[in-house]
Amino acid sequence: MLQASPLPGVIQAVWREPFALGSPRVEYWPGGMTVAEMAARMPDIPTEFWEHGRILVNGQDVPREMWAFVRPKPSTAEQHADVTLHLPLQGGGGQGRKSIFGLIAAIALTFVTGGIAQFGIPLLGIAGGTVGAQLLAASVGIVGALVVGALSSPPVRSAANKDQSDTREVEPASVSGNLLEPNAAIPRVIGTRRVFPPFAFEPIVELIGQDEYVEAVHCLAGPHLLQDIRLGDTTWDPAATDTDLTIETRAGLPGEKKLKLTRRQGRTFDLGTEMSVHGTDAEDQSKFALPYPVWHGMATAEAPDEAWLHIMVAGLTRQQDPAQKLRIPFRIRMRRRGSAAWRCLPEIHYMDASQAQRRVQVKFLFGEAFEGVLPNPSQDRGFVEARKLVPGQNVLPVGADFACDPYFSAGAGNDIYRYATNETTNVRNILLAPDMVTVCLAAADWPAGVYEIEVMRGATFRNDLFTSNTYVYSGSILDFYSSTTSNNLPLTREGLLDRVQLRRIVSIRAQYPIAQKNLALIALKARNRAIGRLSVKASGYVRDLDQYDLPAVAPTEFEPLSFTAMGGGTVAGDVSFEADILFPTSPPAGAVIWDAGRNAANGSSIFTWSAGTLLQFRAGDGSGAVGASNANTCVLNVPTSSLPFDGRRHRVAWDVRINPGRIRLWVDNVLIGEASTTGGGSIAAWAATDLNMGYLTADGSTVAGVTAGTRTDWSGASLSSELRMFAGQLFTTNRSTWGALVVTSNPAPHYLDMLTGPLNFDPMPEDLVDFDGLKAWRQACIDNAYSCDLVAEGEGLADVLRLVASCGYARPYQSELWGVIRDYDRSAEAPVQVFSPRNMAGFSWKKAFPRVPAGLRVNYRNEDLDYAAKQIVVYRSGAEGTDARTEQVTYDGFVDEAKIISRAQFDLAQAEHRATFYSFTAPVEAIVCRRGSLVAVSHDILSRHYGFGRIKSVLTSGGNVTGIVLDGAIEVKNAPDLLATADVLAVPDMLEVGLKTGIAIRRADGSTTVHALSNAAGETDTLTFATPVPDETTAGGPFDGGPLIPEISEGCLVVAGTLGREFKRLIVTEIANGKDLTANLTLVDEAPQLWGVAA
Known part of the structure; x- marks a missing residue:
């Protein structure tokens, strides 16, 4: 407790860490010390105190610049001397003075600009049951509790990762923005967001005559698609003839050339x-x-x-x-x-x-x-x-x-x-x-x-x-x-x-200022202009599942500018092509990539129109007048503005299906588009049999099916690869390998990129990644329209993984493999394991009785408002329109209002339906499940009618299993329902009216099946199935005595309960090592009703 009157001759200094419980730290210092010296001697002062902290002398704030000069007088009998140290909570800020940091810790991209430096909550790996229940039961917001204990935590940033003040900002004389310190991390966009990229190095101001020029380069970590560049509130028009402003971009993709606009760095x-x-x-x-x-x-x-x-x-x-x-x-x-x-x-x-x-x-x-x-x-x-x-x-x-x-x-x-x-x-x-x-x-x-x-x-x-x-x-x-x-x-x-x-x-x-290659760059040069803060709509490129797989046959190759006659059997069958084609720096007019048909009405071609604004891919029997797909022709029109005319080679692939007619076009492994015939019609053939196929050239002045205009050779023909043709084959799209660089908001590719990608300081070996699980999660995100759009700025790897996983209704999984634990509707699934007192001990549960708020006031970035901040109120079911208590939260990663509403309703429902945490201990060798698994649990704490045992022998007849004998007797219920009860008053326990026993068997193959019984009421060890089941076999283990064993066999675990409720369906959230080769499991309710709320 603080003294009301400190001892004479000393100065009382007081410090308490934010959110710390208990008494504050009190020190007594002699006179003559400055307040800066007192703060330096105070134990446990965090480093950020020197930038954000406050020091008060008897309640009067001491300016930071005076800390080294103010020496309080010691206390006297008439006047005491109190020095208090405070660290305000950080967040918010103004005038754009925000530092922009990228992924740190394991995912930190250490940025060293080629010598410019010389110029100048754990990952949910805690005992979720105990902590989660205590937090929910305490006066703690439900969002904070769900971050710790939920199977799928809300997509919120931890308090420790709020924006921090930048230590240095460029004077906004010519360009304004944040400057990266040496070795600082760089922002990374996951999905798509508008972002204010920092300067990669100090802007350079140069005088040429009386003109003042400024050069600057902004950067983002990793390759990005850069769109809609703005300077302040003004959108930059790349087509404008503004001689006072030049902007050059680099997406950061492999093989890109260096910037031309700036080749030097400055201080x-x-x-x-x-x-x-x-x-x-x-x-x-x-x-x-x-x-x-x-x-x-x-x-x-x-x-x-x-x-x-x-x-x-x-x-x-x-x-x-x-x-x-x-x-x-x-x-x-x-x-x-x-x-x-x-x-x-x-x-x-x-x-x-x-x-x-x-x-x-x-x-x-x-x-x-x-x-x-x-x-x-x-x-x-x-x-x-x-x-x-x-x-x-x-x-x-x-x-x-x-x-x-x-x-x-x-x-x-x-x-x-x-x-x-x-x-x-x-x-x-x-x-x-x-x-x-x-x-x-x-x-x-x-x-x-x-x-x-x-x-x-x-x-x-x-x-x-x-x-x-x-x-x-x-x-x-x-x-x-x-x-x-x-x-x-x-x-x-x-x-x-x-x-x-x-x-x-x-x-x-005079050296190129960017040492890293995998950076997205925006370089600008302005003359006699004050440039507002630059922002850009950026989308991070990541490795995604390949959009197509090559046929498992050797291709036929054709040289650029070659003509080849195609046989009738070839042109009447499906076909696919692939080539690496040099794209010129601007769209050519009337240039041909591929032509199979010349002047014939039926044929195929890929070419640019004479104006150079449109690339057309067509195949079929239609005449040159056909401008859109019909019953026998496919037409795909692609604006050239969406294609990479940048002076580099790009992989182009296309295929033609004859019946029903369909064409598809890929550029750099990304599906640009596809077109089909109307009504499922056939295109008969993709070329006339008596005409040549031309690669990067046309056999004549026109191309197949289009007679208007003159066609020319493709301008990058000499530096393009051979054309690879797979006759009779189409590309498959089973998406089995992760190799395509794409722009996507699907959380799964970004999660994988953070684990194994080049931005990770210590990438995860790929043999430790659960690729099958990530592939299934990726498809689930597509099926449910889950997306993640955020800017990583200051988080460690664990925090960003949790945020991205949360956007896909999952959480990180780190064990023998690294992946995610998905939270989804398991109603149609059977448990992977059965637990009863036979294979578990110390079963207990904790029930939280939280005061769930009426709703959430959700802050988020709205993509329809150009990612400006917006707040909406989402009420839980039954509390709509009330004036009851609401809780504020900021969701990161969601930019669509409908998804915000769905997620908020889901989190509110979690607090209601997953407020119970179950725990028990099981032998390690008996554990088949993993975190996120659906399991069955039977215990007398959960149900008044229960039983358990192991199979002693199996009863069979005619190839079917008709019953089993247990190693101990259980009580079987088989009471008639209410309508079949002759004398209701004679029933000793009305709760048992209609009660029938069912059993669940954990079979030898690990599956769990449920069976109704035909036994009469009473205790017995022999259980007869109401409906016999086939006597099926499964592969045996090394100690099973044979290659095949019956699935229902001796030693299988059996639990009994009310028919239809034989066990409680729970989801494993944590598995922790226990004593003597045991494991401590924590579980939560399956709660299938959550998915009706979130739909």
């Missing part, structure tokens, strides 16, 4: 410093008064290839004579970090007579000295002069000469580089242009490293009073960086406009 240090000038007398601005101009320092990044110092000159003129040209001298010095000696560059002069702001720069090029004749500087404006030697001041106080570093001199004399001296000057490695000074630094003289740079400006002076040859100004040689004893300035500062600001220094490294 920017913003300066924002106005250069100092001579001070002036308060009453006379032509007189000098302290201070003098000072050096302004900065530094490059590590070992740049170039460094750009950007300077803003805010006009150079004076009110008294605006047309008078003025000069500002600059001196620059450099040294490699670690060196004590500065190396001076030649003095440079900037001249102008304008009120206009001008952007100028000094470019430092590291690597080679300049060879050749220097360019001729301007004599009108800009950087007009460079001097390697400046004579010392010849008036009091007399000064010393200034000489630059010898590297910039070719020898004595010819010290000036200005207009018309470029061929004679001895100044070297300095190039002057009106708005740029280029400094060439040879690697031998200027070795790689971090360079410190300092710049100082001198006093502004009139050009017409300055003699360049002698450095004489108005009769004297002056030191424009100092003063004279007369304190007269070269030019009065009254009415003078000559402000100079150092804007930024940009370090450039």
Whole structure:
């Protein structure tokens, strides 16, 4: 308990972790410590406290920037001293200052941008029964309880994975957005979502003349389909002729070329410093008064290839004579970090007579000295002069000469580089242009490293009073960086406009900035524009089941641009084709991929129309006038905008079925489309027997069935593969292998990708993956329209797997194989195992009596609102429209309102119908089930009428099993129903009216069958089946004495109960190791009524 009055002479410091129970941590510190030191000494302070925490002294908030300076006074008898430490709950935020992180932990994609770093709730593996029941019974929200204990947990993020504040954000001068820190993870889109991808590296701002260009690259982890790019609220139109904005994208697919728009990386240090000038007398601005101009320092990044110092000159003129040209001298010095000696560059002069702001720069090029004749500087404006030697001041106080570093001199004399001296000057490695000074630094003289740079400006002076040859100004040689004893300035500062600001220094490294290949990239380059925050509708590519499988026969191959005559037997049968075809960078007009029929009315072809906007695949008997499928022709039209015209090879496959007529087309293993004849008609043949088949060419000026327009060869023919033809065969679509890169919202391929894909830091070996289970789950997701659309940003592998699995009504399974446990309607299934007191012990159950809310207020991202946030209220059955208590939750992964409603109703029903948790212990060797299995349990706790035993012998007759003998007697009920009872008053127990016994047998093959009995009431060990069953056999084990054994045989477990309710159907949620080779099982109710709610 906190003391009301701490001890005199000490300071009481108090800290409690968020959500921690019990008393807070209290420490007593002596006086003289800062509050930052107190926080550093406080045990268990999390790292995020230093960014998000608060420190209060006697209730007053101490600004974070003052923590290192505030030293509270110790307590006295009159005044106590309390320091309290607080960590606010994180989440939300504003102004878009969100960090975007990708998958971390095992799925973290460590992003290292090729050297730019130098520039700058457990997985439901707990005892679900105990914890789940306690949470539901406590005053805890049902959503949080279901995350821990439910068979299919709600798709919500854990509190620890909410968005975190980014530690650094780019100044939104030209582009705005979040910047990835070195080694940070990158966002990954699962399914489809609108996302704000972060910068892969710092944007580069470059000056070219008076134009300012910005280059930036945004990235997403893994390959993505990128659509609908927006800059702020403006949608980018790739067809627009906007010369001020260029955008280039890369999906991140294998084989893609590097970006062309940017081939370098940069590091920017913003300066924002106005250069100092001579001070002036308060009453006379032509007189000098302290201070003098000072050096302004900065530094490059590590070992740049170039460094750009950007300077803003805010006009150079004076009110008294605006047309008078003025000069500002600059001196620059450099040294490699670690060196004590500065190396001076030649003095440079900037001249102008304008009120206009001008952007100028000094470019430092590291690597080679300049060879050749220097360019001729301007004599009108800009950087007009460079001097390697400046004579010392010849008036009091007399000064010393200034000489630059010898590297910039070719020898004595010819010290000036200005207009018309470029061929004679001895100044070297300095190039002057009106708005740029280029400094060439040879690697031998200027070795790689971090360079410190300092710049100082001198006093502004009139050009017409300055003699360049002698450095004489108005009769004297002056030191424009100092003063004279007369304190007269070269030019009065009254009415003078000559402000100079150092804007930024940009370090450039000439290497491709993206080291990783499997990244989706959006590069942009803008001129003189402020670009809003970029967003894109992104869909993550993942490996999915192949859309087609090749026939199990060897193909016939045809060379590109070849013609081949087809026989009548071939063209009258089914056929399939596959080839790797080079797609040009833009859709060609009238180009042919495949032609079989030429001018004949019947035939097949794949070609682009003359406008290049449509690819048509047609096959059949119809004439050229046929524009759509009919009874004997199939026509498939595909917009070329949906095809990958990108200058790369793509696998194209198609097949033709004769009867009933059908054509199908795949590109990169994705089914682009299919078309069938109307009414199930036949196309008779896919080509005329007397005509050639052309591959990437047409045998004539037209193609099969279409007589309008001229057809040309496919432009990428020479770099395309052979055409592979499978005569008489169609592609099969049994989808047996996971090899096709596709865009899908089906949770199963994304789940597999997270386990085994390239974004996983330590991929799971594929022999440990339950492919059969994932394939079944994938199909279930298709059948039930389950989908997952989310952005992974800050979660570990376990959390993302749980989220994705939850969207598909499943949960992760990690045991001998890795896969999922599906939650689905098992009403039509038989239990995989039977448990009774014969093969289990310690049976118990816990029933929670939660206060289930009337409904859920669900927050989610709505795809119909462009993934904007929306909230809806979903009531549980019977509570619609009430004002009763509702609970708020955020569902991730669902973007469709109908699916949100269905999931919320399902979760509310789970809290009602799966609030009981059962547990028992069983021998390990007796366990056939696994997590997620449906099992049968019989116990006297569950039913007043029960029995169990093992088969001692089997009664057979004529190949049928007619009954069994148990190893112990059980009570059999066979009471007549109410209508058949002659005297109801004579019945001793009305609960037993109509009660009949049924049994369940766990057969030798592991299956469970239920049987009605014809026994009379009473105790017996001999049970007679009401209906005999066939005496079937199954494969025996090594100790069964033969290859085949009867399914109903000695030793099989039998449980008895009320007919139709012989056992309780439960689902296994957890299996944990116990003592002495036992296992502890936790189970929940099957609850088939859930699926009527979720439908």
